[in-house]
Every structure is written in C-alpha cells, then in structure tokens.
Amino acid sequence: MWPNFFQRKKSPSSEVKAEATLHLEQLEGRQLLSGDPILLDVNPMGNSQPYRLEEMNGTLFFTGFNGNSGQELFKSDGTSSGTEIVKMISPSGGSPRYLTNVSGTLFFNAYGGDAQGAELWKSDGTSAGTVLVKDIDATYMRSSGPQELTNVNGTLFFRANEPSTGFELWMSDGTSAGTVLVKDIDPNVDTGPFYDYPQSSFPDHLTNVNGTLFFTADDGSNGVELWMSDGTSAGTMLLTDINPFGDATPENLINIDGTLYFSANSGANSSEVELWISDGTSLGTVLVKDINPGAANSNPANFTNVDGTLFFTADDGSNGVELWMSNGTSAGTQLVKDLTSGGDTSFGELINVNGTLFFVANDASSGLELWKTDGTSAGTELVKDLNPGADDSSPEFLENVNGTLFFGANDGSSGYELWMSDGTSSGTIVVNDLNPMNDDFYYYAGFMKNINGTLFFSANDGVNGRELWVLRTDPEEPLLVTGSDAGEPSTVRVFDSAGTELLNFMPYGSLDIGVRVATGDVNGDGVMDIVTAAGPTGGPHIQVFDSRTGELLTTGPNNFYAYDPSLLMGVFVAVGDVNNDGYDDIITGADTTGEPHVRVFSGRTGEVITEFYAYLIDFKGGVRVAVGDVDGDFRKEIITGAGPGGGPHVRVFDGNNSVGVPIGGAATDFYAYVPSFTGGVYVASGDVNNDMLDDIITGPGSTGDPLVRVFSSADAALLQNFYAYSTDFKGDVRVASTDVDGDGIADILTAPGSPGGPHVRAFSGVDLSDLSNFYSGSPTNFDGIFISGSQTMAALMPTSAPLSSFFVTEETDPPADQNPEEAASKKSWEEDTEEFYQSAEKIDKLFSGLGIE
Incomplete structure (x- = not known):
C-alpha cells in the first residue's frame, strides 16, 4: 500500500504549520542528445572562421579570427568562457597550420613576422607556453615552412626547407637543439649562373607504423619511392625501388595493424598504379593484387581501416570505379558491390x-x-x-x-x-x-x-557569421531543481534522479515568499543555469545562478525585474531558445491577480525579444508558461496555460510573436480538460512518443482530480492519460519533463500542490512505469515546491549537509489508481471531453464570461 502522503496532521494547533504547494516548471525532454548546439562566438564582429580543429589533452585547439587580430591560435573547453585566443603570434596574424598533438604538446607551423617567416612553433595551451621552437631558415623574410607534421611515438617528424639542403626530413623533441635534420636524402645541388640551389627529396605522406616512420621521397637517383626512418641518418633508407623505370609515387599510405598499405606504380606493363603492402622489409614490400590487369591502372584511393580490413575505391576495368576491400592477400582483395552498373x-x-x-x-x-x-x-x-x-x-x-x-x-x-x-x-x-x-x-x-x-x-x-559551435552528445545525468513555495525560506535545491540532494542555496534570503525555478543554458557557456523567480509579494524578480556552485552569474541577464517592480504578484518562468541564437531565453508569465502577460527576454542580451497577452487582457488569473519545439522548426515555441478562474485553456505561440495569436497546428489552441473546470491548468512539454516533436503535458489546478494528460503535438491525439496521485486528492498537479532514465524519450514529472506533501514523482514517457519518487524537503512540510527537470552540463558540487530527506517507496510499480479506467465510476470534471473538442461554438459560449479567449 502507498502511504497517505496528502493527509494533514490531526492536531494542526499543536504543530508548526508548513503549508506547501508543489509546482513544476518545464524543461523539454531531449530526443537523442544531451542538449542543442551551443554557439561559441569567437568574433562578435563577424566571422571567426574556425579551421584546423585539433584535440590536445581534452581541449580543442583551432585557428580563427577574433576581430582584433589576424588568424591566430585559439582553444576551447566547450564553454563560452573557456573559448579564447591562446596567443597573438604576429600583429598581422600568425596563420597557424598543421596543428599536431605530440604527447600533450601542440606543434604547428606559424608566421612570426617578416624577420622570422613561417617556422616551427609549439604550445602547451598558455600564452607563455606558446613559443618558437626553432628558426630553421634564419634568412630575413624567408621561411622553412614546416609541413607534414607527424607524431611517431612522441617525436615530431616533418618536412622543412633549409637553405643548404632544400626540403628534407626533420625531427624535433620540442627544443631548439633537438630540432635537427634527419638526413639530406637528396644531396645534389643545381648550379646556376648566380646561385647554387640544393635539390630537395621533398618527403611526403609521412606515416607512423608502430614506431617506424614511412614516407615517400626522391633521392635524385631512384625517383619518388617508399622510404622508412628510425630517426637516425643511417636508419633512414630507401625500402625498395618499386619502379626501376621512374617514379613509383606511393600514395594513400595507411597503417593497418602494423602493415603499411599504399598505392604505387611499378612501371611494369603487368601492373601500373595498384594496391601494395609492406612489412618494413624489401622482400615484404609487394603487390597485393593487380586489380586492373595489364597496363591499365586501378588507381586505388580513399583508403579506410575498418577494424583491420582495408576498404578503398578502385577500377578493375570492367565495373568502373567501385568499392573494394582487402585483407592484404590477393584472394582477400575483392569488389564489395557494383553500385553503378555499366559506369563509375x-x-x-x-x-x-x-x-x-x-x-x-x-x-x-x-x-x-x-x-x-x-x-x-x-x-x-x-x-x-x-x-x-x-x-x-x-x-x-x-x-x-x-x-x-x-x-x-x-x-x-x-x-x-x-x-x-x-x-x-x-x-x-x-x-x-x-x-x-x-x-x-x-x-x-x-x-x-x-x-x-x-x-x-x-x-x-x-x-553571427561562421563561428564555432559545440554539441554534447553523451547522455548526461538528469537533475531536478526545486524551489520552496511561500511559507518557508526561499530555498533552491538540486537533486539527482534518485532524489539525492546535491546542492542548495537561498536566492532571496530568508524571505518566505517562495521561489519558482527553471533550468537551461542562459549564457551559452554549456553549463546548466538555474533561473529563479520570486513568489507573491516578492516582486517580479528574476535571477540566474550557476548550477555547479549556486552563485549568481556575473554576466548576461542575471538579475532583473520581469515587470514593474511595484507589482507584487508572483511570476512563472520557463527557459528555452526561441530565436535559435544558441542561448536559452527567459520566458515569464504573470501569476494570479496579474494580467496574462508573457514576456521573452534574450538570454544573450537581456533585451525583451517580444511580449504579448496569451488571453484576454482583463483576465486576472495569470498565465503559466513552458517551452518546446512542437512544430519541428528547431525553435522553441511558448506554451501557455490559463491560471485559476480560467478554463484549462492551452495555447502555443511563436517565440517571436507580439500579437498574442497562437500558431497553426492540431494542438496549439485547445482545452486540456472539460472547459467548465475553472481551476486553471499547468503545462510542460517533452517528446514522449519519439517523433521529434515536443508533446504537450498538462496537469489540473486545484479542485480537480489529479489527472495528467499528454497530447501529441503532431495531431492532438491523447498519448497518456493517468492519475498521478490518489483520486481523493484535489490539489494542483504540477507537471514537468526530462529524460530520467536516459532512453532518449522524455519522462513525465509530477508533484502535488497543497494540501499534498512535497512528493516528486517521475513516470516513464513510454509506459508510465515509476522511475523515481522522493520528498523535496521534509515529508511533513505541506507548503510545497516548484521544480524543473534538466540534464547536467557540468559536474555538480554536492553539499556536505543536504537539507532534504530522501524517500523511495517500497513499491516501484505505479499505484493502481493511476489508470482512469480503473477509477471509481463517478461523474466529475475529468470525464471524457470529446464532445467539447468537436464544437468550438460550445466552448466559446461556455467561456464567454470568464475572460478567456
């Protein structure tokens, strides 16, 4: 049996009365990802042109423009504050290129100015640690132009041009003294009328095969052939002269389980450009298969390792260019499929x-x-x-x-x-x-x-121009953020999905005005923020806090009044990106005694994006707000529910509208319950049927049965219809949504208003199975809470002494009374409303005197 969570103390006169109502605020469920793409605006004045993306020690390094310099080296940890220039290498732009991670040191080619030219640099990710390694060509206005930077077991190999040797093979340990020529492979010199020019072997296609460097080079005698090096002059040698008649021109070098695969031209009529392998010996460097027999070329290309098997494209002379695979043997080299019959x-x-x-x-x-x-x-x-x-x-x-x-x-x-x-x-x-x-x-x-x-x-x-964006794809820990309702000090608490408290803070001090909460990334830094709104008598005061620390943010719209500060009605709040700029915006709705006034504040600038009245302006029951992408346009729409005194009227608005007209659609202007019910309606959204549209979740206001419904945004079909609590309970049922169990489908969060205890429940969006239930605060506190569901974007810092007791029922199955068909047969407001949906004229007539459009 389930305990009676909603029964008041028998002798309230002898107890401290702690009235509570449990409100839930909406954060949309995530379909497959832990969040939407986040903009990291490197250059607010134009395009930053992020390019050459490379990882080192879990940090992204890239090149770009910030509007104050030329192209320079930047880094990012995936947050706005952690995305910054590493160093301005040159006033005109260092133009870093060939970014290469070598055991935790980033090597690259950069232009240090006319005196230095383009030379080898390294960085540890700090400005002080970003330095020139060596000016290989110290001639004024000349560059060695390091290219083909390749990590071979912690040593950097590369190609560079030094005046006395030309383009040859170099190596570096990150020091000037340790940056040396490996070997002058082509020592020949071209004699000119005024100057002598060194010939270059021009090492290319540098490839690490289990600690040995393979590459192509021309020693001036054998043509472009396959070479190998152990980092010493003596150990840098021609592997074999594949084409004794000219250039073999090996290309597409790839290491597959310690064997080098490549394409090469043997120069013999029996095989031209075909597939080869090498084990690092002359005898072990052999043709795999003459795919296009005779003098024709199969031209193998697009080499890709798939778990030890080489996939590539080639032309066998019969089927055209098609997809092939090889295990390194002739018999195991075969056409995968002829995708284009009779052509390439x-x-x-x-x-x-x-x-x-x-x-x-x-x-x-x-x-x-x-x-x-x-x-x-x-x-x-x-x-x-x-x-x-x-x-x-x-x-x-x-x-x-x-x-x-x-x-x-x-x-x-x-x-x-x-x-x-x-x-x-x-x-x-x-x-x-x-x-x-x-x-x-x-x-x-x-x-x-x-x-x-x-x-x-x-x-x-x-x-914003071409900028850097970040998308977190790993499922992240769901969080529930609660705010106490009026009657106790305004306290925000953060829980994991099991009900363990992780963090708490008091945004409005010890005032017992209550605090409403919503969650999202308002400042675009990739970290979940907690948005709070003061309850009645506290003024329409909005604040934004860091979910990791409970500290007030220092940037962006972190502390403001949503309406005239002299207005003492409470404020409902939701968070979501309505204009698709990468920042979650703050949506507010006036509470009871206020007009149904909705405002949208830019998370990026704090400016009012739009404002409108969701219902008739003379309606004083207030308006509840939520956000969700109900039409699949990748922008969050604003979902509203009428407050007490109005019917269960749900509407959906474009986040940029200013005229108060709902958008078109099957589920954008409807009544969630019998229209004659005047307790108001709570709204939330989440994709519970995995159709990529956020569906609309509703819970009734006070005096109704605790019937929660989920409507498909695609066609308004009733997806879920269940009692969240005992049918004897007649208080509010607040609803929210987040992916509690990590299956990619939004789950439904509920909590009762007064006179229920602060009992949070999570139901599976798939089958309504019980995923979580716990008390937020003391089980004997009947004042209630507000709550928002979200996914973490950064590790939370747990408190040493949580303020709430954790409770999980012994039963994990849903209560028997959650199925409406099993409820006692009685005529009440929650009975089927089909007849009302069929007649807009009847609805209008019923509500003509309530101030609800």
Whole structure:
C-alpha cells in the first residue's frame, strides 16, 4: 500500500504549520542528445572562421579570427568562457597550420613576422607556453615552412626547407637543439649562373607504423619511392625501388595493424598504379593484387581501416570505379558491390563507425548520398536519400562520435545543416536547422571534431557569421531543481534522479515568499543555469545562478525585474531558445491577480525579444508558461496555460510573436480538460512518443482530480492519460519533463500542490512505469515546491549537509489508481471531453464570461 502522503496532521494547533504547494516548471525532454548546439562566438564582429580543429589533452585547439587580430591560435573547453585566443603570434596574424598533438604538446607551423617567416612553433595551451621552437631558415623574410607534421611515438617528424639542403626530413623533441635534420636524402645541388640551389627529396605522406616512420621521397637517383626512418641518418633508407623505370609515387599510405598499405606504380606493363603492402622489409614490400590487369591502372584511393580490413575505391576495368576491400592477400582483395552498373560510382568520404563503413557515393540514380556496408554485397545499402531523386545531398565532414555518425548535408530544403545517423533511415535526421533562412553552401556546418563525446564544428547561423559551435552528445545525468513555495525560506535545491540532494542555496534570503525555478543554458557557456523567480509579494524578480556552485552569474541577464517592480504578484518562468541564437531565453508569465502577460527576454542580451497577452487582457488569473519545439522548426515555441478562474485553456505561440495569436497546428489552441473546470491548468512539454516533436503535458489546478494528460503535438491525439496521485486528492498537479532514465524519450514529472506533501514523482514517457519518487524537503512540510527537470552540463558540487530527506517507496510499480479506467465510476470534471473538442461554438459560449479567449 502507498502511504497517505496528502493527509494533514490531526492536531494542526499543536504543530508548526508548513503549508506547501508543489509546482513544476518545464524543461523539454531531449530526443537523442544531451542538449542543442551551443554557439561559441569567437568574433562578435563577424566571422571567426574556425579551421584546423585539433584535440590536445581534452581541449580543442583551432585557428580563427577574433576581430582584433589576424588568424591566430585559439582553444576551447566547450564553454563560452573557456573559448579564447591562446596567443597573438604576429600583429598581422600568425596563420597557424598543421596543428599536431605530440604527447600533450601542440606543434604547428606559424608566421612570426617578416624577420622570422613561417617556422616551427609549439604550445602547451598558455600564452607563455606558446613559443618558437626553432628558426630553421634564419634568412630575413624567408621561411622553412614546416609541413607534414607527424607524431611517431612522441617525436615530431616533418618536412622543412633549409637553405643548404632544400626540403628534407626533420625531427624535433620540442627544443631548439633537438630540432635537427634527419638526413639530406637528396644531396645534389643545381648550379646556376648566380646561385647554387640544393635539390630537395621533398618527403611526403609521412606515416607512423608502430614506431617506424614511412614516407615517400626522391633521392635524385631512384625517383619518388617508399622510404622508412628510425630517426637516425643511417636508419633512414630507401625500402625498395618499386619502379626501376621512374617514379613509383606511393600514395594513400595507411597503417593497418602494423602493415603499411599504399598505392604505387611499378612501371611494369603487368601492373601500373595498384594496391601494395609492406612489412618494413624489401622482400615484404609487394603487390597485393593487380586489380586492373595489364597496363591499365586501378588507381586505388580513399583508403579506410575498418577494424583491420582495408576498404578503398578502385577500377578493375570492367565495373568502373567501385568499392573494394582487402585483407592484404590477393584472394582477400575483392569488389564489395557494383553500385553503378555499366559506369563509375562517384565517391566522397569513407569512415569507420564502430565496425561499419559509412561512405558517400552516387549510384547514378540517388545522387551523392550516404551509404553503409558490412563488407558484403547484400549489406551494402543506401542509408537514406536525404535529397530525394537524382539531386545530391553531398554529405561531408563525416565524424564518428561514440558510435553515431555526424556530418553536414543538404536535403534540398533546409540547406547545408548538421545531421546525425545511427545507420537506419529513420535514425538519420537533421540535428538542428541552425540557419533556416538560407540554403547557401557558405552557411553549411563543417570542420567537425569529436572530443570525448562532444562534437565541435563550425557553422553560420545567418546571424553571427561562421563561428564555432559545440554539441554534447553523451547522455548526461538528469537533475531536478526545486524551489520552496511561500511559507518557508526561499530555498533552491538540486537533486539527482534518485532524489539525492546535491546542492542548495537561498536566492532571496530568508524571505518566505517562495521561489519558482527553471533550468537551461542562459549564457551559452554549456553549463546548466538555474533561473529563479520570486513568489507573491516578492516582486517580479528574476535571477540566474550557476548550477555547479549556486552563485549568481556575473554576466548576461542575471538579475532583473520581469515587470514593474511595484507589482507584487508572483511570476512563472520557463527557459528555452526561441530565436535559435544558441542561448536559452527567459520566458515569464504573470501569476494570479496579474494580467496574462508573457514576456521573452534574450538570454544573450537581456533585451525583451517580444511580449504579448496569451488571453484576454482583463483576465486576472495569470498565465503559466513552458517551452518546446512542437512544430519541428528547431525553435522553441511558448506554451501557455490559463491560471485559476480560467478554463484549462492551452495555447502555443511563436517565440517571436507580439500579437498574442497562437500558431497553426492540431494542438496549439485547445482545452486540456472539460472547459467548465475553472481551476486553471499547468503545462510542460517533452517528446514522449519519439517523433521529434515536443508533446504537450498538462496537469489540473486545484479542485480537480489529479489527472495528467499528454497530447501529441503532431495531431492532438491523447498519448497518456493517468492519475498521478490518489483520486481523493484535489490539489494542483504540477507537471514537468526530462529524460530520467536516459532512453532518449522524455519522462513525465509530477508533484502535488497543497494540501499534498512535497512528493516528486517521475513516470516513464513510454509506459508510465515509476522511475523515481522522493520528498523535496521534509515529508511533513505541506507548503510545497516548484521544480524543473534538466540534464547536467557540468559536474555538480554536492553539499556536505543536504537539507532534504530522501524517500523511495517500497513499491516501484505505479499505484493502481493511476489508470482512469480503473477509477471509481463517478461523474466529475475529468470525464471524457470529446464532445467539447468537436464544437468550438460550445466552448466559446461556455467561456464567454470568464475572460478567456
């Protein structure tokens, strides 16, 4: 049996009365990711052009422009405050390139000014630790131009131009003295009428194979051939002269389990440019297979390692350019599938995603689209025709993020945007239409880098220019943030999904006015913020706090009044990005005795984006607010519910509207319960049916039965319909949503108002199973709380002495009375409302005197 959580003390005169109402505020459930893309605006004055993304010690390093300098080196930890220039190397711009992580030191080529030119630099991520390694060519206005930077077991190898040797192989341990020429492979000198010029071996395609460097070079005698080096002059040698007649020109060098695969031209009529392997010996450097027999070339390309198997493209002379695979033997080198019968298949990028090869190809009917293969013909298939028909979606910048593929593509309607795929057609979806107003190629998402499950990429949203964005993809710990209601000191508490208290603070001191809460990333730094709103008599006071510390933010709209400070009614608050600028905006609604006045404040600037009246201006019951993307446009809409004195009238508005007219749609202007019920309605949203639209969740105000409903945003169908508490309870039922169990589907949070105890419950959005239940504060406190659900974006700092007691019932199954069909048969306001939905005229007539449109 469930305890009677909602019974008052028998002798209130002998006890300290602690009245409570439990309110919940909305934060939308997450579909597959832990958050939306976050803008890291490096250059507020224009394009920062993030480029050359590289990871070192869990930090992203990249090049860009901040508006105050030329192209320089930047770093980012994924937050706005942690995204900064490392060092201004040159007043005109250091133009760093070839960023390479060598055991925790970043090496790169940079221009240090005319006197120095482009030379080898290194950085530890600090300005002081970003220094020139060596001026290899010290001649004024000349550069050694280091290229092909390659890490071989903690030693940097590269190509550089020194006046006496030309472009040759160098190595560095990060010191000037330890930066040395490995070998002058081509010691020949060209004699001119005025100057003698050293010939260059021009080392290229530097590749580490288990601690040995392989590369191509021309020693002036044998042509461009395959070489190897152990870092000594004596140990730097020609491996074998593959083409005794000229250049073998090895390319596509790749290490697969200690074996080097590459393409080369033997010069013999029996095989031209074909597939080769090497074990590091002359005898072990051999042709794998003459794929296109005779004098023709198969031209192997696009080499990709998939768990020890080489996938590549080649032309066998019969099927055209198609997808091949090899295990290093002739018999094991075979065509995977002829995608384009009678012609060549055009290929883009290939990438290994947890043992499955994803690739971009045009089979002459679907255009350039995303494909996948398991290495069999039957298992090679189009993932999805993103741009239907023969047009190309042109997927690019393929990046594996913990088993999910991310890429940029153009579906023909949204322009080039960020996409993700789990390898199925239904699971291949656009992540976010960052720039819904432009389909120009210039605006596309690209240059991606995965760092520990966080995706960094560049994109232009049409407002901020091409900037750095970050998307957290790992499921993150769900959090519940509560605020006490009037009757006890205004206290905010943070809980994990099990009900363990992690943090607490008092935003309005010891005043017992109550505090409403909402959660989101208001300042765009990737860390969840807690937004508080004062209750009745406290004025419409809004504050924003760091969820990790409980400290008031020092930047952005952190402390302001949503309405005239002299107005003493409380304020409801929600948080969500309504204008798609990467910052969650703050939405406020006046509480009871106030007009149904909704305001939207920019999380970025604090300015009022828009304001409107959700219902008739003379209605004084106030308005509850929530946010959610109900129409799939990747912008949060504002969801409102009428307060006490009004009917259960739910409306949905565009976040940028100013006229108070709901948007079109099946579930954007309706009554959640029988229209004659005047207790008001609480609203929330979350995608509970996994259709990529945030559905609308409702709970009744006081005097109604505790019936929670979930309406599909797609067609207004009733998705869930259950009693959150005993049918004897007649107080408010506040609702919210977050993904409690990490299944990617929004779950439903409920809590009772007065006279119920502060009992928080979480129901599965899939099957209503009981996921969590606990008390926020003392179980004997009947004043209640406000609550918001969210996902963490940073580790929380637990308090040493939590203020709340944790409680979990012995039963984990939902109470028997949660099913409306099992409830006692009686006529009450929660009975089926179908007849009311069928007749707008009846609804209007019933509510004509209530001040509700």
